[in-house]
Amino acid sequence: MKSMKIREKVSNSLIHLVLTIMSILWLIPIIWVILTSLRIEKGSFVKNFLPESLTFDNYIKLFTDTFFPQWFSNTFFVACCSCVLTVIISLGVAYVISRMRFKMRKPFMNIALILGMFPGFMSMIAIYYVLKSMGLTQSLLALIIVYSSGAGLQFYIAKGFFDTIPKSIDEAAKLDGATNAQIFYKIILPLSKPILIYSALTAFTAPWMDFIFAKVIMGTKNENFTVAVGLFEMLDKEHIDVQFTQFAAGSVCIAIPITIIFILLQRFYVEGVTGGAVKS
Amino acid sequence: MAKKKNFAAKLASPFIGLGNFFKNIYKIFQHGTIWTKLSFLILGISNLVHKQVLKGLLFLATEILFILFMLSNGIDALIGLVTLGTKTQGWVFDEDLGIDVLENGDNSMLMLIYGIGTILIIAIFIKILIANIKSANKLQKTLESGSPILTLKHEASELLDRKFHITLLSLPVLGVLLFTILPLIFMILIAFTNYDSAHQPPGNLFDWVGVKNFFEMFSFSNKLGKTFTPVLVWTFTWAILATASTYICGIILALMINKKGIKFKGLWRTIFVLTIAIPQFISLLIMRNMFSKIGPINQALSPLLGQQIPFLEDANIARIVILCINLWVGIPYTMLITSGILMNIPKDIYESAKIDGASSFVTFFKITLPYIMFVTAPYLITQFIGNINNFNIIYLLIDGGPPTSDYYYAGKTDLLITWLYRLTVNQKDYNIASTIGICVFLISVVLSLMAYKRTSSYEKEGDFAC
Numbered sequence: 189m190k191s192m193k194i195r196e197k198v199s200n201s202l203i204h205l206v207l208t209i210m211s212i213l214w215l216i217p218i219i220w221v222i223l224t225s226l227r228i229e230k231g232s233f234v235k236n237f238l239p240e241s242l243t244f245d246n247y248i249k250l251f252t253d254t255f256f257p258q259w260f261s262n263t264f265f266v267a268c269c270s271c272v273l274t275v276i277i278s279l280g281v282a283y284v285i286s287r288m289r290f291k292m293r294k295p296f297m298n299i300a301l302i303l304g305m306f307p308g309f310m311s312m313i314a315i316y317y318v319l320k321s322m323g324l325t326q327s328l329l330a331l332i333i334v335y336s337s338g339a340g341l342q343f344y345i346a347k348g349f350f351d352t353i354p355k356s357i358d359e360a361a362k363l364d365g366a367t368n369a370q371i372f373y374k375i376i377l378p379l380s381k382p383i384l385i386y387s388a389l390t391a392f393t394a395p396w397m398d399f400i401f402a403k404v405i406m407g408t409k410n411e412n413f414t415v416a417v418g419l420f421e422m423l424d425k426e427h428i429d430v431q432f433t434q435f436a437a438g439s440v441c442i443a444i445p446i447t448i449i450f451i452l453l454q455r456f457y458v459e460g461v462t463g464g465a466v467k468s
Numbered sequence: 469m470a471k472k473k474n475f476a477a478k479l480a481s482p483f484i485g486l487g488n489f490f491k492n493i494y495k496i497f498q499h500g501t502i503w504t505k506l507s508f509l510i511l512g513i514s515n516l517v518h519k520q521v522l523k524g525l526l527f528l529a530t531e532i533l534f535i536l537f538m539l540s541n542g543i544d545a546l547i548g549l550v551t552l553g554t555k556t557q558g559w560v561f562d563e564d565l566g567i568d569v570l571e572n573g574d575n576s577m578l579m580l581i582y583g584i585g586t587i588l589i590i591a592i593f594i595k596i597l598i599a600n601i602k603s604a605n606k607l608q609k610t611l612e613s614g615s616p617i618l619t620l621k622h623e624a625s626e627l628l629d630r631k632f633h634i635t636l637l638s639l640p641v642l643g644v645l646l647f648t649i650l651p652l653i654f655m656i657l658i659a660f661t662n663y664d665s666a667h668q669p670p671g672n673l674f675d676w677v678g679v680k681n682f683f684e685m686f687s688f689s690n691k692l693g694k695t696f697t698p699v700l701v702w703t704f705t706w707a708i709l710a711t712a713s714t715y716i717c718g719i720i721l722a723l724m725i726n727k728k729g730i731k732f733k734g735l736w737r738t739i740f741v742l743t744i745a746i747p748q749f750i751s752l753l754i755m756r757n758m759f760s761k762i763g764p765i766n767q768a769l770s771p772l773l774g775q776q777i778p779f780l781e782d783a784n785i786a787r788i789v790i791l792c793i794n795l796w797v798g799i800p801y802t803m804l805i806t807s808g809i810l811m812n813i814p815k816d817i818y819e820s821a822k823i824d825g826a827s828s829f830v831t832f833f834k835i836t837l838p839y840i841m842f843v844t845a846p847y848l849i850t851q852f853i854g855n856i857n858n859f860n861i862i863y864l865l866i867d868g869g870p871p872t873s874d875y876y877y878a879g880k881t882d883l884l885i886t887w888l889y890r891l892t893v894n895q896k897d898y899n900i901a902s903t904i905g906i907c908v909f910l911i912s913v914v915l916s917l918m919a920y921k922r923t924s925s926y927e928k929e930g931d932f933a934c
Binding site for chain 2: 337
């Protein structure tokens with residue numbers, strides 16, 4: 189019995205050691221960005237891991253010399269709009285597919301599956317020309333449209349969630365004379381907080397991370413960039429030597445809010461990914 | 469045997485459905501009153517006669533608009549879709565001015581887009597035509613049975629109840645049609661043209677070439693074929709190794725954190741979750757900087773080794789480095805998912821196993837592992853497809869490099885998806901990019917069919933395409 193206990197203790201301290209080493213490895217890049225954002229020497233390549241001395245200059249320059257505040261508000265605006273639209277569209281479609289029976293239901297589900305398997309970049313250029321023919325390129329509206337137009341196809345996770353809500357609830361409501369619309373927003377939606385939050389979370393964070401579509405749509409119109417495109421452009425070969433530390437400062441500025449949102453809501457994220465199979 | 473029959477029946481079912489549909493329409497015509505029959509030609513006339521004025525006018529207006537559109541643009545657009553333009557832009561001698569002037573030619577790309585748009589408009593019109601016929605038939609039936617005709621207000625209120633799906637679906641369907649399906653059809657068709665860097669409208673025309681692009685892609689003789697095969701092989705190698713390594717290591721990490729007697733569980737989890745929350749384009753660009761030839765890691769190591777390590781410059785080392793960095797990105801995801809699953813395993817199973825005398829080794833392999841595997845199987849396959857399309861890591865970290873002249877505008881670490889991106893954005897070889905896209909699609913379809921067959925939500929729904 190005693191030897192078991194000792195073995196247990198040894199293995200536990202070994203695990204603690206491994207976890208500590210891994211944590212350090214995982215944190216090094218993060219610490220390095222933060223240090224770089226406070227670094228006084230310019231340039232992208234430096235000799236030492238630790239800066240010579242610390243300064244807030246990079247943050248100040250970021251907010252005064254570049255379009256960063258503009259980019260930030262652009263992204264915030266786009267993220268809010270596309271978040272609201274995406275949630276409404278994807279949950280509405282999920283409700284219809286989960287609860288109602290109509291002739292086009294199966295074909296719609298299959299088409300959504302098939303469309304989802306084409307690589308997204310493939311139609312990038314065509315989307316650009318469609319937007320151009322509408323006179324929408326280089327505008328924030330175009331970004332909102334692009335981010336939320338696909339929402340009609342992203343209903344599978346929410347549908348899986350709605351399927352777990354007992355049908356007897358709707359049937360009882362129907363007997364009381366409720367219409368399908370009333371069942372949707374008075375019964376199903378209040379019961380679907382986790383999936384509502386998951387959809388909102390993913391839709392809200394997407395515009396902060398996407399630098400491909402935003403770049404193609406915005407072209408060279410600097411003041412309409414989102415933060416992702418703006419920061420990405422800072423690492424251009426022409427600018428990298430001057431702006432690398434500012435890039436790091438900008439990265440810290442957008443990583444902090446997203447990280448806070450994510451850590452607060454990670455429970456819903458897990459439930460969303462595993463389709464409700466896991467309830468921690 | 470039964471399965472085979474089932475499959476044949478499934479294949480035939482759309483055709484049978486289509487046949488029944490035409491039969492029904494014919495029946496409506498056969499048994500229709502004069503107004504129903506007329507509404508096959510003049511949309512909405514039945515509604516107009518039977519006091520559904522607004523609905524009738526709407527039907528009629530769509531018909532008039534459609535005919536006007538077809539006469540003014542539609543027919544030309546359809547012809548353009550076939551020819552893709554005949555007149556090249558060029559310099560023409562203007563006799564009045566006495567100099568050469570630039571004369572605009574046809575723009576193949578616009579003709580292709582307009583052609584597809586016209587076909588979509590025709591499809592929508594046919595849909596409205598059928599709705600009109602059905603509406604006329606319904607009116608006739610209501611009149612025959614003697615019940616009152618539904619008012620517009622009543623029909624509108626139906627949109628919130630029995631026809632609620634039409635209300636909720638019309639906007640999403642419109643969005644998908646315009647920004648997913650139309651561009652996708654366009655790009656699929658591009659794969660059958662010669663729309664490459666040498667055939668850029670408006671200066672040049674491009675034309676249909678059939679399946680030539682696919683032949684070139686799969687032949688081993690030319691440069692394109694010699695690029696496709698190794699890139700495909702690397703894509704699969706990468707996807708298998710990346711998925712397996714993050715999956716296994718992620719589960720081990722989750723097990724370590726959740727083991728009894730480990731302290732600060734919340735702290736460990738938060739540290740790793742932190743790395744998920746940081747946008748990938750930030751963490752990966754930072755890594756690129758750290759691993760570069762004169763970056764801090766080489767600065768720290770070179771005094772020890774006496775030389776710099778080409779982490780991202782040598783093809784083989786780069787591939788290993790990418791896989792390692794992918795561990796940094798991927799392990800926390802698996803850890804997050806499997807942590808939840810581990811906490812969900814019913815405790816009584818372990819207790820009864822303990823009573824039966826099972827060691828912790830046995831309980832792990834007989835209970836924990838099968839349980840995790842069962843719950844995460846669909847996740848594993850989606851993860852695999854995700855890795856085939858893992859654009860971020862390859863593009864941000866290394867940009868497909870190191871470049872090589874053996875390949876057709878691809879680097880040694882390029883995946884199909886990053887190659888597609890480079891061909892689209894830098895090279896403007898849209899036809900080859902589309903061909904690659906179709907290949908990636910086919911790979912995803914095969915893998916996804918396997919995945920969706922295993923997810924419980926789809927099993928409940930029954931089989932695919934029924």
